[in-house]
Amino acid sequence: MQKVNSKIQVLDNGGVTTPAGFKAAAVSAGIKNGRKEKKDVAILYSEIPAVAAGVYTTNAVQAAPILVTKQSLEQSGLLQAVVVNSGNANACTGQQGLLDAQAMQELTAKALGIDPNQIGVASTGVIGVLLPMTRIGAGIEEAANRLSPDGGADFAEAIMTTDLVKKEIAVSAEIDGKTVTIAGAAKGSGMIHPNMATMLGFITTDAKVEQAALQAALKQVTNKTFNRITVDGDTSTNDMVLLLANGMAGNDLLTPSHQDWPIFLDALEYVALHLAKAIARDGEGATRLIVAQVTGAQTEKDAEQAAKTIVGSSLVKTAVFGADANWGRLMMAIGRSGAYVDPNKVDIWIGDVQVAAEGMGLSYDEAAATRELEKDPVIFKVNLNVGSCSATAYGCDLTYEYVKINGSYRT
Structure with missing residues (x-):
């Protein structure tokens, strides 16, 4: 455990399932070529619906998962799960790509017994190729059956494409006398430029936060972290960062008027900056x-x-x-x-x-x-x-x- 300051500590071996109430799992579905060589389907799950926020690519060409996730978040501001695949971006895939992204929601909802509109979808990989939905479906069902509080590291591995290392972190902070945890995992190595950066990022917290405040905080932090990295000047079609707050730490509702809001914001920024720097450091072929x-x-x-x-x-x-x-x-x-x-x-x-x-x-x-x-x-x-x-x-x-x-x- 490492102290950032008197209020924030970095937790050893932390990841997206370190905050209370989060589970994850990842499996090999053979998405890219049919061979089960790496984990490529993953699910992140909260025991209760979580207040959620999102920021997305500024590329005019936006992948189907971006459109589906945006629509879901706009409806209620809540997410209870996120399903992710690597090896295929499901971008530039037309109406079928949109239907496939929606099918990923529905398959995950059925496997978990939750509302499909409270499921985020993210994809990363090759552009312009339709998803192998039979493999995706089997992977979703298997991952749903393997959900565990210890699944954070597998989740971080499954979202990788050309990344050389997993990118994950967790910190804790004292808010309202309660221990609040904020954690994250991200992928990104190439096609990286500061317009939301080209990456996927998933941040979880057991803090209780007002939805509008959470969205504003994520946007503010993103502009100082993920939007200040670059690898090659290219902005992807699939960039997304999602932030889920399930409130299971038991703190009073956090808003900008709360006396401990600056602590939460500092901890969130620390997590985002750690992930952003890890992406820049892991640029494809990079040495420094x-x-x-x-x-x-x-x-x-x-x-x-x-x-x-x-x-x-x-x-x-x-x-x-x-x-x-x-x-x-x-x-x-x-x-x-x-x-x-x-x-x-x-x-x-x-x-x-x-x-x-x-x-x-x-x-x-x-x-x-x-x-x-x-x-x-x-x-x-x-x-x-x-x-x-x-x-x-x-x-x-x-x-x-x-x-x-x-x-x-x-x-």
Whole structure:
């Protein structure tokens, strides 16, 4: 157990089933090629209907599961389960894809004996291929029979595609004298860009939270975490983060006027940021996480734009991969970011080595700068010196392996 601060603690080996009342399971259904090589169908279940919130891709092309889940959440603001498959995105599949996503809801509802409109659906994988519904149905039935409070790790594994590592976390916080737990699992490795990021994220909590407040909190936290990561500049058709709060911790209803609301918000942001950074670090073929810290901007939006552009620049990313202290690439990225910049005021550091001041290069220790670029994470610090606002964004280096992975994604 690790303390974040006096109010929040990170729990050892925590995942989406750590909060009270949550269960999960995952099975191998052979979705991608008929061979049961990995877990690819998973269910997350709450013992009672949970207040829920969602944020979704900003891509104009949205997969059928996104449309179905949005509609369900809009009806009641409640979810009791989420069914997920990997290996097939069920995107660009027309009317049949929509019917298949609805069938996933209905099959899960029948297996669990709950309302199909309180079931979220998520899919990830290859675009433009119809779901193998016979395998999906068998997988759903098997997963429903295996639900367990110990199933969180299997759930986190089943949602992976090209991910190299599972991404999960749980934290606890004291609210109203009660121990409240917030946990999460996410997948994401390629097709990642800060427009809801390209990923699936599932966050659970046993806190009791007003639905409107929960939705506002998720949106606020997403903008500071999942929307500040990038791997390759591409925004997916299937991005979604769902947050379920079942209230089983026994705290009083949380709203922004509650005295412990800031604690809940901080804990939620910690979980989301941990998952977001894990996605950026696990970028396809990546070897190092990149952190861009921008200060001295006129507005927070300017700071965010500059930071995002730095971590999203292919030239910056390849310079990190090669450990090349080419600070001019950062200057280029800042200048095209859309943020207000006075080029004669910009200061730049690679780690602890200052390489530019007032927009011009300094005489610096090249070897020391190279050592900073060989660290993980690589930290770039930029002071625009035109205001008092700041923001941080996260990305990864761009390697030969990225091309290899994406050149053969379907095979």
